[in-house]
Amino acid sequence: MSTLMPAYRVCIWDFDGTLFDSYPIMNRAMESALKKLGHPRPAEEVRRLMKQSVSTALHFYYDTCHLEGELEPLFRQEEKALSKDLPPYEGTLDLCRHIVEAGGINLLYTHRDAFAWEMLRRHGFAPFFKGGITAEDGFPSKPAPDALQFLMKQFSFAPEEALMIGDRDIDLLAGRNAGIEGYLFDPMDDYHTFETTFRGKTIKEMKCFLLV
Helix, strand or coil, X not given: CCCECCCCCEEEECCEXXXXXXXXXXHHHHHHHHHHCCCCCCHHHHHHHHHHCHHHHHHHHHHHHCCCCCHHHHHHHHHHHHHXXXXXXXXXXXXXXXXXXXXXXXXXXXXXXXXXXXXXXXXXXXXXXXXXECHHXXXXXXXXXXXXXXXXXXXXXXXXXXXXXXXXXXXXXXXXXXXXXXXXXXXXCCCCCCXXXXXXXXXXXXXXXXXX
16 A cells, blocks of 8 residues: 655645646637637637636736627636536546545645536545635635635644645645645646746656655
8 A cells, every 4th residue: 555755644736737637628718719709819829828827818818809808708608618527637536545545635725616526526536535725715816825724724734744736836836825835737847947846747757756
């Protein structure tokens, strides 16, 4: 049986781009919405902006394409239609199960709404998560530390016992602001200049780091 790295008994997971490979669907939804509004944009441009955040992409296209409030509702509609079978990254379910079997706990921290919990239940993750934070909880957005500080109190762990796992700089900065170390999952080297102690490009690398 695997052993969890002794320093990190609590793994705090981001959802989009970390547990679930959701960006391809989100990107297609944004591309489709822009095209329907008469403003088709290059796929790589959309991908780069969406990787920063949905709000970054929306504000960029509001300014660039003069769309005002038309874009977000259409994007959300397109995303909802495409997200019915959002896929987890291969290996994340097994990794979360192994973490629990090794004596650790998994928590969720995402800017998504309750749809994240629906996807975790649908794909079998629910038994391996003790709780977490979604948009409905009303905490300030990452990189603010408030949500992580709440989780520390709720589940009684110290910052040094936890690891914030995410695919963007704001995930790790939120952890850093709460005194929690971070692991950057960066499959496409989008944040290659971001300074962090721990990083990897594959779930296999992450598993090798977390479990010994």
